Amino acid sequence: MEQSDIPGHQAPLLRIARQAGATTAQLLVTFIGLLAVTFIISRVVPIDPVSALIGERATADQIAEARLRLGLDEPLWRQFLLYVWQALHGDFGLSIKTHQPVIQEIARFFPATLELSTLATIIGVLIGIPAGVLAATRPGSLPDQIVRLVGLMGYSMPVFWLALIGLLVFYGDLGWVGGPGRLDASYDMMMEFEVTQYTGMVLVDTALNGRWDMFANAFSHIILPASILGYLSMAYISRMTRSFMMNELGQEYITTARVKGMPERRVIWVHAMKNVMVPLITVIALSYAFLLEGAVLTETIFAWPGLGRYITDALLVADMPAVLGGTVVVGAVYIGLNMVSDLLYRLADPRAR
Amino acid sequence: MTFEPTLRRLGAAAFAALMLGASPVALLAATPADTLVIADAIDDIVSLDPAEAYEFSGLDINNNTYDGLVELDPTNGQMVPGLAESWSVADDGTTYTFKMRPGVTFASGNPLRAEDAAWSLQRVIKLNKTPAFILSQFGWTADNVDKMVTADGDTLTIKTDKAYAPTFLYNCLTAGVAEILDKETVSAHDAGGDMGNVWLNSNSAGTGAYVLKSYKPKEGYLLEARKGHWRGDAKIPKILMRHTPEAATQRLELEKGDVDVARTLTPVDLEGLKGNKDVTIQQDVGGQIYYLAFNQKNENYKNAKFLDAMRWSIDYQGVADTIMKGTVIVHQAFLPKGYLGALDDTPYKLDVDKAKALLAESGIKDPEVKLSVRNSPDRMDLAQSIQNTFGQVGIKVDLKVGEGAEQLKEYRARQHDATLQTWGPDYPDPNTNSSTFAENPDNSDEAKNTGYLAWRNAYDPGELKAESQAAVMERDPDKRKAMYEDLQKKSRETSPFIIMFQQARETGLRNNVKGFYTGGATDSAAYWLATK
Numbered sequence: 015m016e017q018s019d020i021p022g023h024q025a026p027l028l029r030i031a032r033q034a035g036a037t038t039a040q041l042l043v044t045f046i047g048l049l050a051v052t053f054i055i056s057r058v059v060p061i062d063p064v065s066a067l068i069g070e071r072a073t074a075d076q077i078a079e080a081r082l083r084l085g086l087d088e089p090l091w092r093q094f095l096l097y098v099w100q101a102l103h104g105d106f107g108l109s110i111k112t113h114q115p116v117i118q119e120i121a122r123f124f125p126a127t128l129e130l131s132t133l134a135t136i137i138g139v140l141i142g143i144p145a146g147v148l149a150a151t152r153p154g155s156l157p158d159q160i161v162r163l164v165g166l167m168g169y170s171m172p173v174f175w176l177a178l179i180g181l182l183v184f185y186g187d188l189g190w191v192g193g194p195g196r197l198d199a200s201y202d203m204m205m206e207f208e209v210t211q212y213t214g215m216v217l218v219d220t221a222l223n224g225r226w227d228m229f230a231n232a233f234s235h236i237i238l239p240a241s242i243l244g245y246l247s248m249a250y251i252s253r254m255t256r257s258f259m260m261n262e263l264g265q266e267y268i269t270t271a272r273v274k275g276m277p278e279r280r281v282i283w284v285h286a287m288k289n290v291m292v293p294l295i296t297v298i299a300l301s302y303a304f305l306l307e308g309a310v311l312t313e314t315i316f317a318w319p320g321l322g323r324y325i326t327d328a329l330l331v332a333d334m335p336a337v338l339g340g341t342v343v344v345g346a347v348y349i350g351l352n353m354v355s356d357l358l359y360r361l362a363d364p365r366a367r
Numbered sequence: 368m369t370f371e372p373t374l375r376r377l378g379a380a381a382f383a384a385l386m387l388g389a390s391p392v393a394l395l396a397a398t399p400a401d402t403l404v405i406a407d408a409i410d411d412i413v414s415l416d417p418a419e420a421y422e423f424s425g426l427d428i429n430n431n432t433y434d435g436l437v438e439l440d441p442t443n444g445q446m447v448p449g450l451a452e453s454w455s456v457a458d459d460g461t462t463y464t465f466k467m468r469p470g471v472t473f474a475s476g477n478p479l480r481a482e483d484a485a486w487s488l489q490r491v492i493k494l495n496k497t498p499a500f501i502l503s504q505f506g507w508t509a510d511n512v513d514k515m516v517t518a519d520g521d522t523l524t525i526k527t528d529k530a531y532a533p534t535f536l537y538n539c540l541t542a543g544v545a546e547i548l549d550k551e552t553v554s555a556h557d558a559g560g561d562m563g564n565v566w567l568n569s570n571s572a573g574t575g576a577y578v579l580k581s582y583k584p585k586e587g588y589l590l591e592a593r594k595g596h597w598r599g600d601a602k603i604p605k606i607l608m609r610h611t612p613e614a615a616t617q618r619l620e621l622e623k624g625d626v627d628v629a630r631t632l633t634p635v636d637l638e639g640l641k642g643n644k645d646v647t648i649q650q651d652v653g654g655q656i657y658y659l660a661f662n663q664k665n666e667n668y669k670n671a672k673f674l675d676a677m678r679w680s681i682d683y684q685g686v687a688d689t690i691m692k693g694t695v696i697v698h699q700a701f702l703p704k705g706y707l708g709a710l711d712d713t714p715y716k717l718d719v720d721k722a723k724a725l726l727a728e729s730g731i732k733d734p735e736v737k738l739s740v741r742n743s744p745d746r747m748d749l750a751q752s753i754q755n756t757f758g759q760v761g762i763k764v765d766l767k768v769g770e771g772a773e774q775l776k777e778y779r780a781r782q783h784d785a786t787l788q789t790w791g792p793d794y795p796d797p798n799t800n801s802s803t804f805a806e807n808p809d810n811s812d813e814a815k816n817t818g819y820l821a822w823r824n825a826y827d828p829g830e831l832k833a834e835s836q837a838a839v840m841e842r843d844p845d846k847r848k849a850m851y852e853d854l855q856k857k858s859r860e861t862s863p864f865i866i867m868f869q870q871a872r873e874t875g876l877r878n879n880v881k882g883f884y885t886g887g888a889t890d891s892a893a894y895w896l897a898t899k
Contacts, residue, residue, distance in 0.1 A: 076495060112584035113414055113568050122583065178615055186619050193625045194616045199404040199607055203589060206581055317406075317611040319586045327410055327585065 030360055037356060041349050048345040049101055053094050056334045106339030111331050116339035119324065124343060125214030126196065127313075127320040131305035133217075133240035138247025139298060145248070146255025150263060151282060161252055168249025173242065174311040180242050181315065192235035194317035201231050239316045243309055247301045254297045255290065262286040291362045299355040307344040397624050401604040403880070403897055406611040406620055407630035410585045416567035417487075417546040419496035423891070426543040428582075430891035431590060431606070432474075433546035433573030434597075436465055436484060436523070437537050439795070441884035441893035444705050446537060450479060450547050450574060451523070454537075460530025460842060465523040471597045473549035474571065474578045481518035486550040488516045488525075490562050498544040501794045505536065532841050534707060538796035543891065548572050576601040576895035586610050590894065601895035602882070621646055621875045627899055628883060629875040634692045637873050645878055653870035654703050654888035655791045656800075657695060659738075659753070661863040662783055663825040668863045672729035677736075678715045678865055679722040680760045681753055687868060690748040698869035700855035701804040705888035707797050707844075708851030722760040735763045737784035741771040750787050779817040781825055789870075790820065795889035797851045798839045805831040805858055826863050 081087055085096065100107065106116035149161035184191045192198060196216050197205055205216065209223045217236065220229040262268065263286055271281045306321060313320035321340055328336035398404040409424035417429050438449035448454075451465035471479040491502050492512040506528020507515050515526045527536060539545065548563075549572040556566035563572075571579035576598065577590035587609045592601035609626065611617045617629035618636040622643060632640070640646050659677075661668035668674065683697045700710035726734070736757065740750040747768060754764040769777075777783050792799040805828045807821035808814070816822035828835075834854050841847040859866060872885055882896040 076497070079495075109584070111410075111413060113565070114584055119584065122586070181616065181619055186623065189623075193620050193623060194611060194613075195609055199402065199609065199625065200399040202587075202609070203399075203402070203605070203607060206589070315613045315616055317609065317613070317616055319583075319610075323612075324585070 030357065033360070034353075034357065037353050041353060044349055045346065046098065048342060048349070049098050050094070052338045052341050052345070053097050056338055057090065057093075059334075101342060106342070107335040109328070109333055109336045111328065111333040111336065116335050119336065120321070120339055120343055121214060123319050123321045123324040126216075126318060127306055127309070127322065129215040129217055130236060130240055130313075130318060130320060131243065131302060131309065133236060134243035134247055134305055135298065135302045137241060137244025138251050138301065141244070142248040142251030143255050143294070146252040147259055147282060147287075149252065149256045150259035153260065158256075161256065165249040165253045168245050169253075173246060173309075174315060176245070177239070177242050177312045177315040180238055184238055191238045192231060194235075194315070196235055196318065197228065197231055198235075201228050204228065239309075239312050239318060243305055243312055247305065250301050251294075251297060255294060258290040258293055259286060262289050265289075288362065292359055295355045295358045295362065299351045303344075303348050303351050306347055307340075398627055399605075400899075402607050403603045403605070403628065403894065403899060404607045404609065404626045405628040405630060406609050406617040406626040407628075408612050409587070409608060409610045410612065412584065414496070414564075414568055415571070415579065415582065416494075416496070416564050417543055417548065417573075418491045418494045418562075419498070419564065420543055421496075421498040427886075427892040428579065428588060428590070429543050429546055429571075429573075430575075430886065431577040431894045432571035432575040432579050433543075433548070434575055435540055435542075435545050435547060437540040439541050439886075439890045441886065441890065441896060444887055444889055446541065449541075450484065456533045456842075460533075461527050463525040463527070463533070463536065465525065467521045467523060468597060469521065471574055472595065473552065473574050474593050475549055475552045477549050477551050479547070479574055480550075481521055481523040483550045484523045484547050485516045485518040487548045488545065489513055490548070491544055494562060494564060496564075498542070498793075501539050501542050501544050505531065505539075530840065530842070532839055532844075532847050534844050534847060535796050535798055535839055538707070539794050541890070542794045544794075546573060549574075577606060580605075592895070596895070598895070602898045603894070606894050618875070621877065624877060627877045627880050630872075630885075632873060632875050634694060637693045637875070640875055647876045647878055647880075649874045649876055649883065649885075651872045651874065651885045652696065652704050652888050653872045654705070655789045655870035656698060656701065656703055656866055657749070657787070657789050657868040657870075658701075659785060659787055659865040659867065660778075660783075660820065660824050661736075661785045661865075662781060662823075663863055664781065665784055667731055667734060668785075668824075670729050670731060671861065672725050673731050673734065674863060674865075675860075676722045676725035676729060676760065677757070677762065678859075679718045679725065680757050680762065681715070681865065681867060682717040682756050683713065683715065683867055685717065686749060686752050690752060691745065691868065693873045694745070694871055695868035696871045697867070699866050700859055701800045701864070701866055702797050702851060702855060703792065703800075703869050703888040706792070706795070706800070708848040708855070709797075710852055710855045717756055719756070719759050726761055733761070733763065735765065737765045737767055739767045739769065739774050739777060739783045739786040741774050741787075742768050743771070746787060753787070778823055781812070781823055792888070798835075801835045801838060801851060801854060804828075804862065804864060805835040805854055807832065820864070821862075824863050828858075828862065831857055831862075 085093060104117050108114065109116050109119060112119065145161045149158040152158050181194070185193045195202070205228065209219055209225060209228065211219050212222055213219055216232040217229060220226070220232055268281060268286055271285050272278070307325065308322055309320060310322040310326045312318070313323040321344065325337055325340035325344070328340065407424065411422040412425040413422055414420050415425050415428060417433055420426055420429055435449045436451040438447050439445065440447045448468070450468055450471060452468040454463060454465045456463050465484070467479060467481045467484065473479060488502060489512045491499050492507050493509050495509065517524045525536070552572045553563035553567065556563045558565050569582050574597065576592060576596045578593050580589040580591045582588040587607065590606040592604045594600060611620065614631055614633045614636050617626070618632055618640060620626040621629040622640070622645070624645065637648060640648060661674070663669050687695050687697050697713050698704060699713045699715055702709040704711060738750060738753070740746050750766050754766060757764045774786065778786055778788065790800070790803070803818065803820045805821065807819050807826060807828055808816055810822060810825060810827045814822065821828050831854060834850060838847055838850040838854065841850055858864070869888070874883065874885060876883055877899070880897060880899045882898050884893040884896060886892050
């Protein structure tokens with residue numbers, strides 16, 4: 015590389031590695047901060063974890079015993095230290111509602127969410143970016159109108175309505191896709207007892223096990239919710255792509271490139287796209303992160319055991335260990351995605367190195 | 368070689384991936400023949416340990432994986448011998464002898480002994496979890512239970528602190544908390560002195576027709592039938608429960624035949640299923656009753672004529688036929704249908720003229736009722752109907768809409784004026800409702816008897832209290848029944864409670880499913896009789 019020859023300048027990769035190190039340190043601090051915030055929230059909310067645990071009929075003895083068991087008699091700072099220590103060891107305690115280790119439950123729910131939102135984001139990106147570019151390059155044309163209208167609908171239509179209608183049409187009437195849940199009932203049992211679960215993601219695990227019949231069934235179940243979430247993601251991505259791209263296309267370097275006689279395709283997809291990519295990475299990362307925790311209604315309608323539903327259900331019954339565990343995982347995902355998009359910026363934009 | 372077909376299938380899957388939703392993937396239309404697939408909302412489950420399980424969905428599982436000494440016949444709700452073949456009570460009325468059924472084995476293969484039964488009941492008291500009160504009301508404590516419940520050979524002896532009505536004990540022994548566990552298996556999984564409590568959350572150790580094969584909270588569970596059950600083996604080898612929180616989703620799955628049974632359908636879904644030839648709607652009752660309660664700290668609610676006027680100001684049948692359609696039946700006594708002594712007659716109906724006359728006789732001018740209602744759509748619809756018909760009579764109703772937990776707090780602190788509530792019985796004996804509606808040990812604010820609905824409404828039931836207390840001691844079952852009938856009649860004519868409805872449960876079944884019993888008001892679901 016040319017730059018590496020300049021004295022006093024480190025190789026970009028090395029520099030990126032150094033910056034990554036600094037970022038990791040930042041991340042750790044952010045993570046502890048996240049734990050502190052979730053802990054404080056759990057102590058100030060006016061929810062009594064004991065009554066949530068043992069119900070209306072409990073006697074004073076039963077209440078005292080439960081308080082002791084939950085460690086609620088300890089001073090607050092000790093409770094926090096214990097909480098951080100346990101969280102760093104992946105121990106978020108037992109769910110008050112189900113009496114199962116929260117980490118085990120998250121290990122069940124998170125892969126389901128990850129699978130769904132990844133597929134949705136792929137759909138959103140694959141359709142959203144070209145659609146946004148198409149609209150930006152022909153502002154006011156029919157394709158632009160269509161992209162904007164479809165985007166606006168994705169913004170404004172309630173997702174539960176979309177999910178229900180989607181289910182009614184594609185599953186109920188047309189029978190093109192599998193129904194709610196991750197697999198048909200018969201495969202559900204096979205998944206548990208005949209398939210080695212490496213990742214908890216049904217598509218990945220069935221593929222790794224070579225169970226293509228189950229893979230196809232899983233695909234027929236995931237495609238509808240993924241398309242619906244993908245549509246929302248697409249609406250956001252296409253809109254942002256359009257506006258970023260229009261902004262870039264008005265810049266002088268684009269005019270220069272065009273004057274130089276560069277083919278229009280190259281002007282758009284190489285010159286302009288390079289600059290559009292930087293803010294777009296943030297948009298995609300945000301939309302991805304949102305799907306990881308914000309797809310509650312879709313997950314409910316599709317009986318999808320997702321993290322958003324897990325946290326919401328837990329919140330409704332004041333199951334604070336589950337809420338905190340879920341929140342910490344979502345927070346960690348945000349932090350992680352932030353780091354990834356930071357690194358991607360640096361790769362996409364030389365000025366950020 | 369297997370390589371090529373695999374590749375081809377991979378190709379097909381990739382093609383499907385490209386089609387994005389319009390993929391003609393072959394789907395298994397029907398559910399597996401050996402499995403009953405049920406869609407229900409099961410996120411109420413807290414624990415599957417019989418000593419702790421106290422939620423509907425958990426009790427449904429345990430009813431199929433465990434048996435009790437005394438059982439209820441799922442087909443008619445009648446009390447029948449379970450793991451005890453026969454029983455008797457001594458003349459003193461406090462010593463019961465149960466003879467264990469011979470030849471019964473647990474799923475582990477261990478034989479059932481009286482020792483297992485004694486240990487299981489003692490364990491409930493020692494663990495002291497939420498439903499322990501059902502058994503501790505017989506005077507059992509952690510200190511004395513080893514003496515109160517004892518095993519000798521094939522005989523189990525149970526002592527109670529007072530000579531209660533024997534049916535009171537038997538009814539309580541049919542409750543989920545009194546299921547019998549395999550002592551050896553459970554003891555082997557003791558963790559830190561928890562008597563197997565944690566292990567039993569994901570395993571079963573009973574004599575029941577099914578074994579808990581897998582349980583994933585908020586996702587579902589799988590039960591597998593065992594061979595050699597004493598009552599005869601279950602008809603369907605596997606029960607697969609899929610947690611499906613959304614009713615509309617359940618309905619679609621039922622219509623498509625992807626599930627055999629849908630258990631939490633709304634009136635809208637039921638209406639939509641009416642014309643479907645593949646689906647049958649089965650009607651059952653549940654144990655919950657819907658009632659209005661009036662706080663007697665407001666002197667108006669001590670006025671007998673005024674209370675009576677309100678009883679004639681509700682369109683019971685109209686509500687049951689329209690806004691609450693399929694979810695309630697008209698019921699006007701505090702014991703739900705299915706309980707010993709339950710009253711089925713419904714003397715009250717909407718009669719505006721009669722209510723107006725009673726209101727005039729009461730001497731109360733322009734009465735106002737501040738009715739607390741929780742903010743769920745069905746409750747608000749019901750409250751609005753009451754507001755409307757009360758208005759026709761000349762009783763102004765102000766609706767105070769709020770969140771359920773807040774309203775319960777207000778109710779338990781006796782700060783409401785009037786409230787629309789539901790009450791679910793705690794165990795399958797009439798005393799559970801009689802004690803709360805017709806007994807109030809101390810009506811002072813300081814007593815904080817929040818477990819008694821009478822106390823919550825500052826209502827002193829007077830002579831009804833003695834009658835209720837006598838009924839739980841009455842050893843002649845027929846007399847006991849008559850006492851509860853009499854109690855309910857008096858209560859509905861004098862108390863500040865207006866009991867309006869009993870919960871109805873409508874279950875959607877594929878046409879080929881037969882023999883699916885939900886357990887009615889007193890029991891839990893029985894899967895072992897189902898066929899398809």
